[in-house]
Amino acid sequence: MKTLTLLRHAKSSWDDPVSRDFDRPLNAKGRRAAAMIGRHLKSLDFQFDHILASPAVRVMETLDEVWNGYGRRLEPVWDKAMYLASGASLLDLVHALPENADHVLMVGHNPGLEDLTLDLTLDGELRERVEDKYPTATIAQMTLPIARWAEAQSNSATLIAFIRPRDLDPTLGPDTP
Template sequence: MKTLTLLRHAKSSWDDPVARDFDRPLNTKGRRAAAMIGRHLKTLDMRFDHVIASPAIRVIETLDEVWGGYGRKLEPVWDKAMYLASASSLLDLVQSLPDAAGHVLLVGHNPGLEDLTLDLTLDNDLRDRAEDKYPTATVAQMTLPIEHWRGARSHSATLVAFIRPRDLDPTLGPDTP
């Protein structure tokens, strides 16, 4: 059995004048949400053997905040191919993970993470929530009935957790007009 956890970067700032999308930082709400997610991961005692992340600024800043809440820093493998990767590219990445890793955390972007979640998982109530909306700083955790990552296939995993920041603090939900 393998466990895969996907974390979408926290809310970024569109007000910050940057030359490239890759360089967009988090906004204040995104920082708060990422720190809260980190604290929640700690309360759930989630542990990761291997972390792979997009090197986009908003992902780096998300992880800094998550690790602050989590209480310890894990060093990711920075993989530029994760920047705006499609679900099929992410699945290729999953299938090439080291088998020694039992619980992997991927940190990146939508729509790839949402699409990968929906592609890998079987129907259940959590999957319905993910299909409805996969907001920033959301965690999706799934178990895969495999011994080797290369065996990861569509519609084979069970979504066991789907945690949105607004589930932990309603003020971290969508802005109201």
């Protein structure tokens, strides 16, 4: 049995005049949401033995805040292939994960993370929430009945958690006019 946890980067700032999308930083709300998710991961005793992350600035800053909330820093493997990757490309990365890793955290972008979640998981109430929207700083955790990551396939995983920042603090939900 393997466990895969996907984290979408926190809310980034469109106000910052950066020349490339890759360089966009988090905004204040995104920083608060990421730290809260980190505290929640710690409270649920989530453990990771391998972390794969996009090297985009907003992902790096998301992880910095998550680790601040989590209470300890875990070092990811930075992989540019994660930057804006499709669900199919992310599945290729899953297939290549180290076999000795049983609980992997992947941190990246949408729509790839949402597509990967929907591709891997079986129908159910949590999956319907993913279909509705996979917001920033949201965690999707699934178990896969496999011994090796290369065996991961469509419609085989069970989605066991889908945690949005607004579920923990309503002020971290969508902005209201």
